Each structure stands twice: as structure tokens, then as C-alpha cells.
Amino acid sequence: MLWTSLSYQSETDCVKGFHRYDRVKHAEVLALEQAGRLAKGATVYINLEPCCHRGDGKRTPPCTAALIEARVKRVVCCITDPNPRVDGRGVAALRQAGIAVTVGPRISAARILNAEYLRSVITANTSPTLSLSQLLF
Numbered sequence: 386m387l388w389t390s391l392s393y394q395s396e397t398d399c400v401k402g403f404h405r406y407d408r409v410k411h412a413e414v415l416a417l418e419q420a421g422r423l424a425k426g427a428t429v430y431i432n433l434e435p436c437c438h439r440g441d442g443k444r445t446p447p448c449t450a451a452l453i454e455a456r457v458k459r460v461v462c463c464i465t466d467p468n469p470r471v472d473g474r475g476v477a478a479l480r481q482a483g484i485a486v487t488v489g490p491r492i493s494a495a496r497i498l499n500a501e502y503l504r505s506v507i508t509a510n511t512s513p514t515l516s517l518s519q520l521l522f
């Protein structure tokens with residue numbers, strides 16, 4: 386489960402977004418929509434690096450673009466996304482836009498929350514290698 390918490394004034398003044406994989410919008414976009422103008426200058430906490438590409442079937446625009454457009458001040462994400470289409474590019478895009486980014490808090494919890502997604506990405510990216518191994522041995 387991808388979640389986003391967006392703090393715009395204090396730890397208690399925040400909105401939260403949760404992404405369900407059967408829905409179109411990612412958690413970041415949902416939180417930004419709830420915050421509206423209050424997102425400007427906010428700190429955004431995310432358990433996975435924000436995406437920087439359009440999803441398959443053009444499901445959703447990149448969350449990095451939404452965060453940059455909303456003019457958030459800081460993004461804290463627990464882990465980077467191993468998806469080859471992201472893999473640090475989301476963090477780089479935010480930093481290039483002048484947004485402070487911290488990666489690393491709550492790594493274990495983020496891995497548990499994103500276990501299904503991480504497993505699917507890793508499996509998708511290792512299957513050709515496994516197939517080749519099976520052919521060789």
C-alpha cells in the first residue's frame with residue numbers, strides 16, 4: 386500500500402492519501418488534491434519514491450510533476466522504487482526542481498507495506514535471467 390502524508394503547517398495539520406492499485410490516482414496526487422493551495426511549502430512523507438513516468442496504459446501522470454507543480458518544500462520517502470523506469474529518477478527530478486529530498490527513514494516498514502509491489506517489480510526484472518539460467522543448466 387502506497388501512502389502519502391502531507392504536512393502543511395505542523396505535524397497535526399496534514400492530509401493523507403492512500404493508493405489502491407485498482408484506482409487510477411496515486412497517493413501523492415490524492416493528498417495534493419486534498420491539501421489544495423496548502424500544499425505549497427509543505428513537507429510530504431511517502432513510503433515509496435514518487436513515480437516519474439506515466440503508468441502503463443497512461444493511467445496516471447508522474448507524481449513528481451504534481452509535487453513540483455504544487456511547489457512542496459520537502460519530500461521524505463522511505464525507499465527508492467526499484468522499477469527501472471524510476472530507480473532514483475523520481476528523487477533526482479525533485480532535487481533538480483529545488484525540492485529537498487530525504488530517503489531512508491522507516492525502511493523496514495516501507496518494505497513490508499510495499500512487499501507485493503516490490504516482489505512484482507523484482508520478479509518482472511529477473512524473469513529473463515531465471516529463464517536463461519534454466520536454459521543453461
Ligand SMILES: [Zn+2]
Pocket residue numbers: 411413435436437446447448449
Ligand atoms: Zn506516482
